[in-house]
Amino acid sequence: MSKFRKEGKKEMPGVSTASLPDIVFMLLFFFMVTTVMRETTLFVNVTTPKATEIKKLKKKSLVSYIYIGSPIKRLQAAYGSAPRIQLNDAFASVDEIQEFIATEREARHEQEIPYMTTSIKADETAKMGIITDVKQELRKANALKINYSTRKGTY
Amino acid sequence: MASKRRSLPEINAGSMADIAFLLLIFFLVTTTMDQDTGIARKLPPMPEEEMQEDDSQIHAKNIYVVLINAHNQLLVEGELMDISQLKDGAKKFINNNGVNPNSSENPEKAIISLQNDRGTEYMTYIRVQNELAAAYTDLRNNASFKKFGETYAALNKTQQKEIKKMYPQKISEAEPKNIGGNE
Numbered sequence: 001m002s003k004f005r006k007e008g009k010k011e012m013p014g015v016s017t018a019s020l021p022d023i024v025f026m027l028l029f030f031f032m033v034t035t036v037m038r039e040t041t042l043f044v045n046v047t048t049p050k051a052t053e054i055k056k057l058k059k060k061s062l063v064s065y066i067y068i069g070s071p072i073k074r075l076q077a078a079y080g081s082a083p084r085i086q087l088n089d090a091f092a093s094v095d096e097i098q099e100f101i102a103t104e105r106e107a108r109h110e111q112e113i114p115y116m117t118t119s120i121k122a123d124e125t126a127k128m129g130i131i132t133d134v135k136q137e138l139r140k141a142n143a144l145k146i147n148y149s150t151r152k153g154t155y
Numbered sequence: 156m157a158s159k160r161r162s163l164p165e166i167n168a169g170s171m172a173d174i175a176f177l178l179l180i181f182f183l184v185t186t187t188m189d190q191d192t193g194i195a196r197k198l199p200p201m202p203e204e205e206m207q208e209d210d211s212q213i214h215a216k217n218i219y220v221v222l223i224n225a226h227n228q229l230l231v232e233g234e235l236m237d238i239s240q241l242k243d244g245a246k247k248f249i250n251n252n253g254v255n256p257n258s259s260e261n262p263e264k265a266i267i268s269l270q271n272d273r274g275t276e277y278m279t280y281i282r283v284q285n286e287l288a289a290a291y292t293d294l295r296n297n298a299s300f301k302k303f304g305e306t307y308a309a310l311n312k313t314q315q316k317e318i319k320k321m322y323p324q325k326i327s328e329a330e331p332k333n334i335g336g337n338e
Contacts, residue, residue: 017172020172021168021171021172021175024172024175024176024179025175027179028175028178028179028182031179031182031183031186032178032182034186035182035185035186048193049277049278049281049282051193051194051281051282051284051285052285052289053194053285053288053289053292054192054193054194055192055193055194055195056190056191056192057190057191057192057193060191063191117195119191119193122277123277124276124277124278124281125276125277125278126276126277127273127274127275127276127277128271128272128273128274128275128276128277128280129273129274131277131280132271132273135198138198139198139199139200139201140201142200142201144197144198144199144200145195145197145198146195146196146197146198147191147193147194147195147196148193148194148196148281148284149191149192149193150192150193150194150281150285151192152192155282
């Protein structure tokens, strides 16, 4: 008999689960920190067009969103299917954009205002008429930094 | 005999992992990792009342006119063009450097004028914007390769500025027309 051979059957040691809570907590904190809750419910269908020359939108807290698209199915009976503008949680008309930009500005610090961006999330089937109107209002409101929201890809 | 001071019963931490798991799953489900991407543009400020039109100083040959009509067709420099050709057309125009007397004098003076109809589809507009941006990206990349041996994105700030000065992206948008009717 060799000196090192152990007597009897070898048993597999059980994997220690003592550190499992730590691992889970670590993951939990990671997701808690990175998570961004969706703050608006979309009332319009938006499929953004595809583009290749895209840039990432930084500083989400400084971005205001304008959604343009046809109302979702549930609301089409009441609002029709023509593209509409959605600001925050409600449909809006073009004239309300200046007011919207003003409220968005009030919520930010004064130093941050020049860095504010307006992201236009418009459906690819929308006509330029409505988008031009929005752009004109943004010019009037002096919110000149805009971003046409797009997906990555080519046609 | 039991001691007078009653020892505190220890909290059972066995279920901690379960609680943490529950929270973890909640955050996993609600989290949105997608980053917003898009084409960044700067709108021109509203013209002031007594501002003088100084367009007369720009020679017509330095302007690359791109028109989009309500049927999403392109008219570039007076000729019908397919979107797929726009990038090459724009590149040729910008990088003309006076070779063709009817095209731009140099990249710094070249201006792209974009005008669309109110009936133009947003998708087409973005595609045109994208093609024009791609033309500039290509030219800048070529220039940076020639000068620094790297792509434009890999350059540092001062180098990028230099290239940007060589190829300033001048895309001007005219007020849209409403010829196509609808809406």
